[in-house]
Amino acid sequence: NIIVLFLTFETNIASRRQALQLGANGYLSKPVDLNELLSAIATLLQ
Numbered sequence: 001n002i003i004v005l006f007l008t009f010e011t012n013i014a015s016r017r018q019a020l021q022l023g024a025n026g027y028l029s030k031p032v033d034l035n036e037l038l039s040a041i042a043t044l045l046q
Helices: 013-021 034-045
Strands: 005-008 026-029
Touching: 005 013, 005 034, 013 026, 026 034
Parallel strands: 005 026
Antiparallel strands: none
């Protein structure tokens, strides 16, 4: 399995919904806090 985590400047719900519908496992808006990114990665790797 390939994990897909979107890191984007888009903050609207429609963009998040579209990414998840396309198969993304996660979605973070920039600027991304390092702890938030590491937490998302750890969660996705479980």
